[in-house]
Amino acid sequence: xxxxxxxxxxxxxxxxxxxxxxxxxxxxxxxxxxxxxxxxxxxxxxxxxxxxxxxxxxxxxxxxxxxxxxxxxxxxxxxxxxxxxxxxxxxxxxxxxxxxxxxxxxxxxxxxxxxxxxxxxxxxxxxxxxxxxxxxxxxxxxxxxxxxxxxxxxxxxxxxxxxxxxxxxxxxxxxxxxxxxxxxxxxxxxxxxxxxxxxxxxxxxxxxxxxxxxxxxxxxxxxxxxxxxxxxxxxxxxxxxxxxxxxxxxxxxxxxxxxxxxxxxxxxxxxxxxxxxxxxxxxxxxxxxxxxxxxxxxxxxxxxxxxxxxxxxxxxxxxxxxxxxxxxxxxxxxxxxxxxxxxxxxxxxxxxxxxx
Amino acid sequence: xxxxxxxxxxxxxxxxxxxxxxxxxxxxxxxxxxxxxxxxxxxxxxxxxxxxxxxxxxxxxxxxxxxxxxxxxxxxxxxxxxxxxxxxxxxxxxxxxxxxxxxxxxxxxxxxxxxxxxxxxxxxxxxxxxxxxxxxxxxxxxxxxxxxxxxxxxxxxxxxxxxxxxxxxxxxxxxxxxxxxxxxxxxxxxxxxxxxxxxxxxxxxxxxxxxxxxxxxxxxxxxxxxxxxxxxxxxxxxxxxxxxxxxxxxxxxxxxxxxxxxxxxxxxxxxxxxxxxxxxxxxxxxxxxxxxxxxxxxxxxxxxxx
Numbered sequence: 214x215x216x217x218x219x220x221x222x223x224x225x226x227x228x229x230x231x232x233x234x235x236x237x238x239x240x241x242x243x244x245x246x247x248x249x250x251x252x253x254x255x256x257x258x259x260x261x262x263x264x265x266x267x268x269x270x271x272x273x274x275x276x277x278x279x280x281x282x283x284x285x286x287x288x289x290x291x292x293x294x295x296x297x298x299x300x301x302x303x304x305x306x307x308x309x310x311x312x313x314x315x316x317x318x319x320x321x322x323x324x325x326x327x328x329x330x331x332x333x334x335x336x337x338x339x340x341x342x343x344x345x346x347x348x349x350x351x352x353x354x355x356x357x358x359x360x361x362x363x364x365x366x367x368x369x370x371x372x373x374x375x376x377x378x379x380x381x382x383x384x385x386x387x388x389x390x391x392x393x394x395x396x397x398x399x400x401x402x403x404x405x406x407x408x409x410x411x412x413x414x415x416x417x418x419x420x421x422x423x424x425x426x427x428x429x430x431x432x433x434x435x436x437x438x439x440x441x442x443x444x445x446x447x448x449x450x451x452x453x454x455x456x457x458x459x460x461x462x463x464x465x466x467x468x469x470x471x472x473x474x475x476x477x478x479x480x481x482x483x484x485x486x487x488x489x490x491x492x493x494x495x496x497x498x499x500x501x502x503x504x505x506x507x508x509x510x511x512x513x514x515x516x517x518x519x520x521x522x523x524x525x526x527x528x529x530x531x532x533x534x535x536x537x538x539x540x541x542x543x544x545x546x547x548x549x550x551x552x553x554x555x556x557x558x559x560x561x562x563x564x565x566x567x568x569x
Numbered sequence: 570x571x572x573x574x575x576x577x578x579x580x581x582x583x584x585x586x587x588x589x590x591x592x593x594x595x596x597x598x599x600x601x602x603x604x605x606x607x608x609x610x611x612x613x614x615x616x617x618x619x620x621x622x623x624x625x626x627x628x629x630x631x632x633x634x635x636x637x638x639x640x641x642x643x644x645x646x647x648x649x650x651x652x653x654x655x656x657x658x659x660x661x662x663x664x665x666x667x668x669x670x671x672x673x674x675x676x677x678x679x680x681x682x683x684x685x686x687x688x689x690x691x692x693x694x695x696x697x698x699x700x701x702x703x704x705x706x707x708x709x710x711x712x713x714x715x716x717x718x719x720x721x722x723x724x725x726x727x728x729x730x731x732x733x734x735x736x737x738x739x740x741x742x743x744x745x746x747x748x749x750x751x752x753x754x755x756x757x758x759x760x761x762x763x764x765x766x767x768x769x770x771x772x773x774x775x776x777x778x779x780x781x782x783x784x785x786x787x788x789x790x791x792x793x794x795x796x797x798x799x800x801x802x803x804x805x806x807x808x809x810x811x812x813x814x815x816x817x818x819x820x821x822x823x824x825x826x827x828x829x830x831x832x833x834x835x836x837x838x839x840x841x842x843x844x845x846x847x848x849x850x851x852x853x854x855x856x857x858x859x860x861x862x863x864x865x866x867x868x869x870x871x872x873x874x875x
Binding site: 251281397398403407409411415417420450 | 572576579583673677680681682683779780781786790819820824827829831835
């Protein structure tokens with residue numbers, strides 16, 4: 214069954230293949246998405262970036278993409294297909310494409326590859342990622358100021374470092390306002406199952422949280438929050454349409470600036486493989502407008518955002534203790550990126566047990 | 570609203586699509602046809618129902634469109650397996666794959682839109698009963714339909730002449746044919762009924778459960794509905810019980826997590842399936858009863874001799 218589903222997904226991916234025949238002097242930039250380009254979240258974010266790239270560089274580029282490419286063996290075929298079709302630069306946009314990207318890159322030394330959110334690079338493979346935790350910290354600050362219950366609900370996907378880092382950043386932000394702020398965490402064990410995300414949101418609302426935040430893809434939790442009259446944060450895309458009176462802000466993935474920068478480097482002949490981890494200041498993520506909150510909270514959020522942008526504030530700055538009470542960061546100490554990228558522990562003040 | 574009431578309401582919403590899709594498949598299988606395309610028909614129903622609702626503004630038009638869409642889509646399965654006598658298992662899988670793809674195309678213009686929710690209808694007097702009223706009598710149309718389907722199908726299969734004929738076809742199509750019962754015609758109707766139910770279940774997903782369209786939003790519920798038919802040993806009331814058991818365990822595990830009881834969520838997530846397997850073992854320990862209920866001609870092709 215699984216095989217068949219994979220076959221289906223690949224054929225769906227091939228259907229989504231859009232190749233525009235163009236003149237040779239155009240630089241062809243290609244994208245591989247794990248989801249649908251209209252998923253309302255992660256893959257849509259990358260596709261927005263692709264469209265911005267087309268608008269910004271106009272005649273100098275042409276783009277192509279494959280959507281619904283499953284992580285695993287099929288990814289390799291999809292990436293290879295792209296490389297063969299004359300792409301000068303290929304962005305593989307999901308963590309699970311990592312090994313496939315490295316493998317295909319070896320076969321096509323003249324094609325440049327960039328892999329999102331991974332950690333393996335080579336002579337023609339660079340990596341890029343966004344410091345989403347900066348946005349999560351701001352959300353934590355807002356949550357602690359807006360919540361009357363003093364407890365937020367967190368709908369998480371899978372216990373991988375990226376998600377754990379997000380939970381910790383959210384709570385560090387909340388604790389900077391209210392050291393007693395609590396969080397209830399529900400692992401949905403899925404990235405996108407609207408029904409299950411809605412069920413998780415209802416369970417959390419029933420247990421008395423008055424703020425919801427999510428690390429899953431659909432707008433279902435936002436709809437539930439709207440129905441229950443509580444507040445929520447959007448994820449990956451601005452979800453204000455699903456909750457005009459509900460969304461406080463959202464972390465919006467804005468890969469466009471990065472895609473433009475890297476494509477320009479290829480055109481100029483200056484492209485080198487790099488390991489990029491950009492943040493708010495680089496514009497790789499942005500905060501959706503601060504809405505549905507009192508003016509003083511909005512002002513506080515904007516101040517925190519400005520401090521993170523200027524580098525004055527790093528969310529992971531000591532003193533921070535781990536959940537078990539041991540010291541992690543000393544007063545004024547800033548976490549190194551390696552620890553963040555491999556994060557497998559909760560900070561003090563989170564009552565839940567981290568699934569291992 | 571009390572906590573228990575709130576939890577039960579969530580359970581009802583989660584269980585309804587499973588029960589409806591499962592009931593449809595039950596009738597199809599009682600006629601001896603195994604249609605593994607429930608997931609595909611369900612997602613088609615969800616996409617068509619959502620699209621029709623967005624176009625007309627009325628979720629009731631959406632419900633009708635979802636039912637019709639599921640039934641029409643199942644006709645493709647009927648044609649391939651009943652007229653052309655293609656392999657039922659392979660065709661069912663193909664139907665699922667096709668449904669997931671085509672629904673993506675239908676739904677694409679509507680992705681990211683906020684849908685119109687099918688509003689609850691309060692039944693006069695009954696809705697005012699404390700506790701039970703809000704749970705059972707302030708629900709949406711599709712929930713009421715799900716209960717009527719259980720009662721109706723149970724009556725049809727075991728108390729009506731047409732139901733007896735349908736079961737006879739499922740148990741021995743050659744004998745039924747010899748008696749002059751229209752095997753192929755009945756099976757076509759049973760397949761379409763299954764498709765209509767799966768379409769209705771899909772409409773519940775995109776109009777009640779989560780009023781939005783997201784590709785592959787059925788997320789495996791069609792497969793669970795298929796398993797429920799076996800779980801229920803082809804009896805409508807057991808489908809209802811099984812669907813609600815599955816829903817209850819799924820929702821309780823989310824609540825257990827939110828309470829922070831410290832049990833690994835991977836284990837909690839698997840609980841509904843574990844519970845299903847345990848009950849299945851308990852039910853099927855009596856092989857005789859199981860055999861009596863299993864349609865003997867299930868999945869076997871039938872070519873009438875001329």
